[in-house]
Amino acid sequence: MKKFLILIVGILLLSGFGCMRVDYVGQKFPILPEGEYVDFYRSLDEVPDNLKPIGRGTAMVPFTMIDDDIYLLFAEKAAEVGATAFAISDSQKVLLGATNEIESRPRRPDAAWSVDGTDGEGRAVYSNTFGREEGLKVVTKTHYKLKLTAVFYVPIESFNEYLNSSNAAVEAEEATEEQKTADFDAETIASEDASK
Numbered sequence: 001m002k003k004f005l006i007l008i009v010g011i012l013l014l015s016g017f018g019c020m021r022v023d024y025v026g027q028k029f030p031i032l033p034e035g036e037y038v039d040f041y042r043s044l045d046e047v048p049d050n051l052k053p054i055g056r057g058t059a060m061v062p063f064t065m066i067d068d069d070i071y072l073l074f075a076e077k078a079a080e081v082g083a084t085a086f087a088i089s090d091s092q093k094v095l096l097g098a099t100n101e102i103e104s105r106p107r108r109p110d111a112a113w114s115v116d117g118t119d120g121e122g123r124a125v126y127s128n129t130f131g132r133e134e135g136l137k138v139v140t141k142t143h144y145k146l147k148l149t150a151v152f153y154v155p156i157e158s159f160n161e162y163l164n165s166s167n168a169a170v171e172a173e174e175a176t177e178e179q180k181t182a183d184f185d186a187e188t189i190a191s192e193d194a195s196k
Contacts, residue, residue: 021059022074022076024055026053029083031081038075043089051085052153052155052159054082054083055081056150057150059073062146065146082154084155085152085153087151089151094147098140098141099140
């Protein structure tokens with residue numbers, strides 16, 4: 001288990017990763033206050049029995065991203081949804097595509113080069129301002145990202161407490177609505193009686 005301290009500094013570090021985000025589906029609890037720890041488990045088997053899953057998050061990150069930066073990304077989302085722990089449940093290497101890149105350019109300072117097409121072997125053909133042509137070796141490079149899925153957890157006691165307080169709030173709201181309906185019905189009956 002590894003712990004991540006939730007600080008504004010950590011969130012600011014994540015802003016350097018651009019538009020990377022964790023897409024979350026699940027229940028939301030009150031946001032964890034700054035200074036709280038979020039526990040990280042490398043697999044679902046490590047998660048203790050006293051934790052209850054509340055949701056799942058998925059992120060696509062650069063294949064070369066450092067593990068601690070990935071975990072910090074998930075820890076920030078955990079704090080945002082009120083989870084006190086998360087565990088990586090799945091990781092996949094995803095092929096984004098391939099690009100053709102020139103392995104080397106001609107080293108001739110006497111001319112500007114432009115791509116005119118490809119030769120019979122698929123190599124780019126360059127011509128310079130003097131009309132000389134030269135084939136260059138093209139290398140196909142594949143580009144990958146890493147797709148990670150994590151499960152977010154809260155302690156069972158916190159889950160039950162929050163659920164009970166949420167149920168109490170819903171019941172109070174329903175009672176208020178019932179009272180408004182009863183008051184409206186009483187006023188309607190009174191106004192109908194007065195008009196008779």
